[in-house]
Amino acid sequence: MQGRYIVHMIRELANPTRFMTLSGTLLPWMAGLAVLLFGIGLYLVWFVAPADYQQGETVKIMYIHVPAAWLSLFFYMIMASSALGTLVWRHPLADVSQKAAAPIGAAFTFICLVTGSLWGKPMWGTYWQWDARLTSMLVMLLVYLGILALWRAIEEPNRAARAVSILTLVGAVNVPIVKFSVDWWNTLHQPASVFRLGGPTIHTSMLVPLLVMAVAFTLMGVALHLSGIRTEILRRRVRTLNLLEAERLDARAA
């Protein structure tokens, strides 16, 4: 029953006009809620959360570094499921969603690497180390950049979508590697301390601000994604109308 409902919902959303109406209503609320949660989260981080007993105040970098890392993987998962939607189900919004997700995911991967580097210098004594977690995250950024480049390389949207989908699914191999690198290899990076069997090992006074920041980042990321999908739908309408106009001018001239 529930499965049928979800299929029905996805099919309903496949209609771009309906999607535009729904997302147009949803977008300002999501953006507003994201701003509110950022306000609360930043207040908790800067005025409530304690300094770490080993790391001192630099632990404040965690509250942006960790959500950025989660979102990097989250947007890759969105792209991978959209790629399936494109290749398997030919869902008309799947490749639009995939294209809109790529620059956002790339930006969060970049934030994760830069803040990690700025955290590494005072704590580990180095900006960069070729360990498994850091290297697989750098590969993640390169895959994102490759996907962005491929979108630009192929002019026709449907052909571009198929090529990008294949690259996205191949690149998805890297997602579990990033996630489990800290367990599979001996890394300088610490292992998971929030999403792990046996519950989080991080104290509530830091876990709560971290989760608030993570939800704020996620809401903002999803709002940006929705907005990107809307713009992409408009861009395709513009493209179609330009082609139609050119065809009509040709027909008139002939």
Place this chain on the structure above:
Amino acid sequence: MTHTFFIVTSYVLTALVIAGLIVRAVIDHRAQVRALAELESRGVSRRSRRG
């Protein structure tokens, strides 16, 4: 360099990247809305016109 330098740089860079994403989204959206309005004002639509 002090720890404050690393913390503040992290937050400032993150804010700049996110602001960049938002500005890019707004500019791109406006450009497409404008292009669509222009095409429609020229009478181009998905339905074929007579003559």
